[in-house]
Amino acid sequence: MVADICAAHGVEHHVTSYVVDQVADRRPGRTARTHDLSIVGLAEGDGDARRTVEDLVFGSGRPVLVLPASQVEPLVLNRVCVAWDHSEPAARTLSLALPILKCAERVDVVTLDTGRVQAAPGSARAAANYLRRHGVPAHPRTLSPDGRKPGAQLIETALSEGANLMVMGAYGTPRVKELVFGGVTRTALEKPILPLLIAN
Structure with missing residues (x-):
């Protein structure tokens, strides 16, 4: 979806996706160091996703966009x-x-x-x-x-x-x-x- 949005707006991009379900998985944090932004969907009580957010925040040096899993509307910046x-x-x-x-x-x-x-x-x-x-x-x-x-x-x-x-x-x-x-x-x-x- 991110790639589609970037392409539709003519934005040069590279998207790397991970499905993380292991506590010790540090790939996202290391990979994010050479990306502008990480995006993580987070549901209440989802410990694996929250640990991924922690690893990205403290291990990448880059910003992390956390989207509530309940959000269905596109993100707008009004x-x-x-x-x-x-x-x-x-x-x-x-x-x-x-x-x-x-x-x-x-x-x-x-x-x-x-x-x-x-x-x-x-x-x-x-x-x-x-x-x-x-x-x-x-x-x-x-x-x-x-x-x-x-x-x-x-x-x-x-x-x-x-x-x-x-x-x-x-x-x-x-x-x-x-x-x-x-x-x-x-x-x-x-x-x-x-x-x-x-x-x-």
């Missing part, structure tokens, strides 16, 4: 939400996502004000200004914690505002990925209801 905390992974992901963000009609850069130094007031504005310098229609927004898990609050806010995609950075290395996915990214992957673009 509105994109960027989860921003002014960290290094968030900055790298923002840069890697630029080609996709430039296609969006609107991009909301959302920070959750948890009191961390990195996510200080003004950091969402700085990220939005960076995107605008690249021609992205970006708008900053800062949320206050409301008692929900941070990941749930970010995703539910994005959905309520009509976002078609969420962009977020993931933390750490393969050795601590279980710890890493204990936060916002893990929440997003445990119950995939919104397409995600993730990188480390």
